[in-house]
Amino acid sequence: MALTAKKEALIWKTLNDTRGKIEPAEYKNYIFGVMFYKFLSEKAQTWLDSVLGDETWSYVWGQDPNKAARFMQRNLGYVIQPGDMFSDWKKAINEDKFNIMMISDSLVHFNQGVSQEAKDDFAGIFADMDLTSSRLGANAQTRTATMMDWITLVDKIEFDDKSDVLGDLYEYLIGMFAANSGAKAGEFYTPHQVSDIMARILAAGREDMEQYSIYDPARGSGSLLLTTGSYMKNAGIRGSIKYYGQDIITTTYNLARMNLMMHGVYFNDINLRNADTLNNDWPDGLVDGVDNPRMFDAVMANPPYSLKWNNKDREDDPRFKFGVAPASKADYAFLLHCLYHLKSDGRMAIVLPHGVLFRGAAEERIRKELLENHNIVAVIGLPEKIFTNTGIPTIIMVLEKNRQTDDVLFIDASKGFEKQKNSNKLRQEDIDKIVETYLSHKDVDKYAHVASMEEIKSNDYNLNIPRYVDTFEPEPEIDIAQVKNELSDIDQQLTQSLQDFQALESQLVKTDPQDEQINNSLQNQEVK
Structure with missing residues (x-):
């Protein structure tokens, strides 16, 4: 089932709440990088589950890493080593063993494991994720904490394998980052x-x-x-x-x-x-x-x-x-x-x-x-x-x-x-x-x-x-007789209003200023 507009808006708000001082134009590089790595990891894990049977990826890798790498390369174009899966990052976070170097090492291994045939499609694809940037934090500890928040956030987004939810969400976020990153940053989006x-x-x-x-x-x-x-x-x-x-x-x-x-x-x-x-x-x-x-x-x-x-x-x-x-x-x-x-x-x-x-x-x-x-x-x-x-x-x-x-x-x-x-x-x-x-x-x-x-x-x-296309819409014709009648009605209303005002005015009592001054003087004497 596809994500609803309400769910998309909630995801966008949550992402925005976690970006701290990082501008949207830069923040998207990290979020999209984490999302894409999760996508590749889950794709690799799904494929491994279909071909390995009862054996684990760690066991197959341990038997012959080169053979195992070529096996995955031929089918996926890339290799993710045991311990480098997105699920491994999440497990390390849950066990309080995660540090930002896990991401760095995983991305280095990934780049090394791209097949020659897929070089143009995968090489340097995570280059915009600068894990040493001070915007992520002043030191390795704070940068680790920032990345942990984002990994946890992306992990909570549930995807339906039978629909294009992940791709649709990605496209939605591209549009939102474009709209919130200023005119120049929006050039990449139609x-x-x-x-x-x-x-x-x-x-x-x-x-x-x-x-x-x-x-x-x-x-x-x-x-x-x-x-x-x-x-x-x-x-x-x-x-x-x-x-x-x-x-x-x-x-x-x-x-x-x-x-x-x-x-x-x-x-x-x-x-x-x-x-x-x-x-x-x-x-x-x-x-x-x-x-x-x-x-x-x-x-x-x-x-x-x-x-x-x-x-x-x-x-x-x-x-x-x-x-x-x-x-x-x-x-x-x-x-x-x-x-x-x-x-x-x-x-x-x-x-x-x-x-x-x-x-x-x-x-x-x-x-x-x-x-x-x-x-x-x-x-x-x-x-x-x-x-x-x-x-x-x-x-x-x-x-x-x-x-x-x-x-x-x-x-x-x-x-x-x-x-x-x-x-x-x-x-x-x-x-x-x-x-x-x-x-x-x-x-x-x-x-x-x-x-x-x-x-x-x-x-x-x-x-x-x-x-070539005349879109001019003429003004509707004016009904002169109707306008005359409306003006006549307005004149009658004005005449009646003036008569009503004059009637009210005649009922008002006029006070002489001199009489008012004498009256005030007498009141002052009584007080004394």
Whole structure:
């Protein structure tokens, strides 16, 4: 049974109460690290219970450590030695024998035991857990006490093996840390509602594909990859879906690897990289002068908006054959990178700021090339304040590589949301309406319009949504006769009120100031 919203909120409050002076952006590295180690330990223990029978892991390890290690590596890609399990940490805490070095030693052993095949997926994955940091405590004793609290806390979270509770909780906490870590720290997270729209559009009509490859070149926490994969019929079947992604931030790279594996993705189906996408094309691409990029069935991205980048000497880069984005705004550089790695029959979706629809110069030339090449399928306008790292309204642009038709669907979904305290949230009905409108590819009054290429050319290739979707709602006509009657009623009420006031005024007794002075004087004499 999945965790309820109330249970999730309680877990978040409890976690927050134990973090002390550590900022959320750093605290998440420890909590996610402990959660992920527990996940790996329990996965290893479950596997061991299924294959060892009556023998213990300690006994098998003691017979031949190298053979035992290779045995676990072949099946899991990693090794957890006897005494290093999460349950061993908890036992040591209960017996008052725990110290922070147990964690340090376990993580060292873990890194040493990762198989060569799984190096890219596990190597350095716990590097953000700095167990010597003074933020954990001034000395080893206080740092040990802090880690004991967190291990005990994570141990109390009960998971149901038959559901994706652990992965869902992990995704929930990613969102909460993003929302509470400031705008910059929230860049790694795409709200699930937006991921869901993009995933449903990308997977539409392709859910039954036996083999499916997906790529996110600005991967963040991996939520776009996971959500897209979840709509495929073979999600969870080993080898059916291949996940590719790249991100420049090392902490985010670790976060995504954990996220995918905690959602049940096998390590050998994960191909993630820690690098600069625009400066280091991957996977493959131009190698030794030969253009041979890896292509994908679906490409999705929510890149940093209007990022500054080095656009020097890019003219010969095959990714940017439609033009080079300006140095001050890398939006079209990310878009063209995505399109370059898309299969001929693939589909891509990318989140971008509105400026890409109408800005001039180099961006206008790129936009014109994309339109004349029939690549742009749809432009979907989203509400403002739905992302943790920006309050600006954004769009989802959907593109295909070898499309025959040249029209463009415009959807103005900017007004469909639920207002919250400091943000806006897309409701399920808002999400469904966007997806259903995209799939129908028809005009919807005040909401969507299919624009022909002639119409787009008449607008000088400007794709600003209000040029195509008229959402203006006229003011209701004024009934002059009714207004006259209402004014007449008001006049009558004023006249009656004035008459009532005058009647009351006439009943008041007026006192002469001189008489009042004499009366006061007489009263004073009587007192004397």
